[in-house]
Amino acid sequence: MSTLASVxxxxxxxxxxxxxxxxxxxxxxxxxxxxxxxEVGKEIAHPNTVEHHIAWIKLYFVAEGSAxxxxxxxxxxxxxxxxxxxxxxxxxxxxxxxxxxxxxxSGKLIAVSYCNIHGLWESEKDIVVK
Numbered sequence: 001m002s003t004l005a006s007v008x009x010x011x012x013x014x015x016x017x018x019x020x021x022x023x024x025x026x027x028x029x030x031x032x033x034x035x036x037x038x039e040v041g042k043e044i045a046h047p048n049t050v051e052h053h054i055a056w057i058k059l060y061f062v063a064e065g066s067a068x069x070x071x072x073x074x075x076x077x078x079x080x081x082x083x084x085x086x087x088x089x090x091x092x093x094x095x096x097x098x099x100x101x102x103x104x105x106s107g108k109l110i111a112v113s114y115c116n117i118h119g120l121w122e123s124e125k126d127i128v129v130k
Contacts, residue, residue: 008112008120017044018121020057020111027128031102038075039096040113040121046095049087053080054095055114063107072109073099103129 013019023037040046040054047053056076060069075097083089095113106129112122 004120008122009118010122013123014043016121017041017046018054018113018115018118019123020113020121022059022109022111022123022125024109024125024127026126027130028103030104030129033100033102036072036099036101036109037096038099038111040115041095046115048077048080048092048095050080050082051086052117053077053115055116057095057097057111057113059099060110060112061101061103061107062110063105066107069110072101075099103127105129 011019013021021039021042025034028034038057038059054077056074058074059072061072062069077093077095079091079093081087081089081092108124108126110122110124112120114120
């Protein structure tokens with residue numbers, strides 16, 4: 001039996017199109033509002049079709065000294081060109097977005113994305129609170 005941890009994949013986002021990229025400052029002031037950009041396919045484009053797409057990206061935070069993650073937010077991508085003929089629809093959601101947050105303690109940001117064919121992928125970034 002597999003555990004969730006055993007099926008989540010990681011890689012360098014510059015060489016693997018499924019890895020979520022976290023763009024955020026390395027350090028922030030306590031309580032300061034910060035924009036955290038999340039994107040899949042930043043360096044290598046990921047397909048966005050009915051058959052193959054990124055369904056969502058979730059952002060978690062684990063404070064220093066804690067083992068419990070907090071879900072900060074999620075971005076869902078719910079249209080991939082659906083229409084009478086697949087992939088010919090008028091709109092495609094792009095697998096990128098921004099979550100705003102503020103922090104009281106340093107810790108680690110963890111992004112997890114889901115590809116409907118290739119499963120779960122994650123990346124992480126430390127953030128220091130001054």
